[in-house]
Amino acid sequence: MLLYVDLADRRPVYQQLRDQVVEAIARGDIGEGTRLPTTRQLAADLAVNFHTVSRAYDLLRQEGFIQVSRKSGAAVYVSGKAAPPEWRASLRTQLAEAYAKDMPRDDILDVCKEILAGFGQREPHRGSSLA
Amino acid sequence: MLLYVDLADRRPVYQQLRDQVVEAIARGDIGEGTRLPTTRQLAADLAVNFHTVSRAYDLLRQEGFIQVSRKSGAAVYVSGKAAPPEWRASLRTQLAEAYAKDMPRDDILDVCKEILAGFGQREPHRGSSLA
Amino acid sequence: MLLYVDLADRRPVYQQLRDQVVEAIARGDIGEGTRLPTTRQLAADLAVNFHTVSRAYDLLRQEGFIQVSRKSGAAVYVSGKAAPPEWRASLRTQLAEAYAKDMPRDDILDVCKEILAGFGQREPHRGSSLA
Amino acid sequence: MLLYVDLADRRPVYQQLRDQVVEAIARGDIGEGTRLPTTRQLAADLAVNFHTVSRAYDLLRQEGFIQVSRKSGAAVYVSGKAAPPEWRASLRTQLAEAYAKDMPRDDILDVCKEILAGFGQREPHRGSSLA
DNA sequence: GTGGTCTAGACCACA
DNA sequence: GTGGTCTAGACCACT
Numbered sequence: 001m002l003l004y005v006d007l008a009d010r011r012p013v014y015q016q017l018r019d020q021v022v023e024a025i026a027r028g029d030i031g032e033g034t035r036l037p038t039t040r041q042l043a044a045d046l047a048v049n050f051h052t053v054s055r056a057y058d059l060l061r062q063e064g065f066i067q068v069s070r071k072s073g074a075a076v077y078v079s080g081k082a083a084p085p086e087w088r089a090s091l092r093t094q095l096a097e098a099y100a101k102d103m104p105r106d107d108i109l110d111v112c113k114e115i116l117a118g119f120g121q122r123e124p125h126r127g128s129s130l131a
Numbered sequence: 132m133l134l135y136v137d138l139a140d141r142r143p144v145y146q147q148l149r150d151q152v153v154e155a156i157a158r159g160d161i162g163e164g165t166r167l168p169t170t171r172q173l174a175a176d177l178a179v180n181f182h183t184v185s186r187a188y189d190l191l192r193q194e195g196f197i198q199v200s201r202k203s204g205a206a207v208y209v210s211g212k213a214a215p216p217e218w219r220a221s222l223r224t225q226l227a228e229a230y231a232k233d234m235p236r237d238d239i240l241d242v243c244k245e246i247l248a249g250f251g252q253r254e255p256h257r258g259s260s261l262a
Numbered sequence: 263m264l265l266y267v268d269l270a271d272r273r274p275v276y277q278q279l280r281d282q283v284v285e286a287i288a289r290g291d292i293g294e295g296t297r298l299p300t301t302r303q304l305a306a307d308l309a310v311n312f313h314t315v316s317r318a319y320d321l322l323r324q325e326g327f328i329q330v331s332r333k334s335g336a337a338v339y340v341s342g343k344a345a346p347p348e349w350r351a352s353l354r355t356q357l358a359e360a361y362a363k364d365m366p367r368d369d370i371l372d373v374c375k376e377i378l379a380g381f382g383q384r385e386p387h388r389g390s391s392l393a
Numbered sequence: 394m395l396l397y398v399d400l401a402d403r404r405p406v407y408q409q410l411r412d413q414v415v416e417a418i419a420r421g422d423i424g425e426g427t428r429l430p431t432t433r434q435l436a437a438d439l440a441v442n443f444h445t446v447s448r449a450y451d452l453l454r455q456e457g458f459i460q461v462s463r464k465s466g467a468a469v470y471v472s473g474k475a476a477p478p479e480w481r482a483s484l485r486t487q488l489a490e491a492y493a494k495d496m497p498r499d500d501i502l503d504v505c506k507e508i509l510a511g512f513g514q515r516e517p518h519r520g521s522s523l524a
Numbered sequence: 525g526t527g528g529t530c531t532a533g534a535c536c537a538c539a
Numbered sequence: 540g541t542g543g544t545c546t547a548g549a550c551c552a553c554t
Contacts, residue, residue: 082232
């Protein structure tokens with residue numbers, strides 16, 4: 001599994017990285033315990049600023065997706081934190097966009113099901129490499 | 132139905148307005164033909180600059196949610212434009228966020244269903260007021 | 263043949279009307295001598311301001327597509343005026359748009375040919391009605 | 394290659410700039426990867442407000458002609474997006490204008506060919522300067 | 525140092 | 540009286 005930066009993407013780079021890690025966890029490509037590259041290593045690989053990677057990691061830590069320790073670096077560690085209320089609001093906006101365009105409820109649900117089906121089982125893949 | 136500005140919200144103001152209009156259409160609060168306030172009127176009501184409102188309207192127009200006429204201002208007019216491919220990618224990220232937090236597939240789907248159930252029927256509410 | 267106004271169209275109404283008349287002449291739907299409705303008549307039919315129609319007619323007259331007489335109203339009368347240099351510049355921009363998107367030269371030319379094939383013969387249809 | 398502003402031109406300034414960039418791409422003067430001046434730099438050079446330049450760039454980005462990066466400014470990046478359906482309608486109007494003036498089909502096609510012949514090969518001119 | 529957002533106010537085109 | 544364009548200048552987000 002590979003992290004990458006898309007300059008054409010409107011999202012800030014740190015957000016792209018954050019989203020990619022979250023999706024990788026959802027897909028099951030990485031799981032509880034998987035070590036992430038060091039910020040400096042990843043920054044070098046992606047040719048982005050060290051602070052940018054740092055910010056992505058910090059965001060992931062705040063959201064409870066990874067744990068950062070001084071000596072062993074960052075690793076996936078999904079805390080029990082439930083998705084916050086903003087998550088639901090954001091999802092509502094996302095679904096409204098399609099519904100307002102007259103996409104049928106069932107079609108929208110089908111897309112959701114398809115996406116969820118693309119996510120992996122919950123068996124942690126310890127030790128799988130990320131970068 | 133009322134549009135508002137939340138200064139604490141991280142989204143730009145024009146995006147908040149855009150999202151609120153899209154959700155209002157999805158809920159059925161406003162529908163085909165509903166007139167939106169003029170840019171300058173809404174700007175005055177919300178105490179924001181008219182350019183900000185103008186930008187929100189322009190975005191909605193580009194996305195095919197409203198129609199802007201030189202004489203009568205803006206009105207809801209859902210064009211046939213389908214949701215763009217980015218929509219699905221964005222939805223995937225949104226769903227991944229919850230799935231990565233170990234929220235069960237069925238629970239996520241239930242939330243989607245709940246949200247969709249909160250959206251209105253497809254009967255346009257002509258003449259309903261927006262501001 | 264019918265003139266119409268599309269409020270969703272970004273072009274000003276007077277420009278829409280002007281364009282429609284020009285295209286009608288090109289298609290051969292109307293030709294040398296065809297009478298146009300009076301400004302007041304057309305304005306009433308289209309539910310637009312009288313000045314708007316007037317402006318469209320004035321533009322067509324200036325460009326040499328119609329002749330306006332006080333007593334018999336407006337009628338198609340294509341003057342010998344050649345297309346001005348702005349026409350070529352405008353066409354260049356139009357073609358550049360497709361070429362810059364990597365559309366092959368031959369494909370672009372094919373579209374031009376198709377469009378031209380859709381235009382009529384040069385037999386004037388005297389007396390055909392416009393509105 | 395030089396961008397410029399023609400005050401006598403009826404088109405809005407941002408549209409002029411947009412058109413000039415599109416034509417420059419078509420001519421091959423600039424190509425994939427060519428960096429455009431920063432918005433504020435170009436604005437200073439042309440003695441217009443940076444918002445005006447910004448709007449031109451935003452339009453080009455939406456149309457898929459350039460890519461705007463937060464760090465390195467704008468660069469030519471022709472996306473796969475095809476020309477929209479409006480393009481053909483617009484071209485039809487353009488061609489109708491000449492055909493309605495009795496310009497022979499073949500002459501019109503010759504003009505199209507001439508214009509297309511003036512466009513460059515599809516070899517990107519990396520590094521060529523724009524302003 | 526780059527683009528993005530917002531404000532404020534002027535003037536024009538259109539209807 | 541509507542939206543569209545442009546100017547000017549401030550502040551913020553991102554890198």
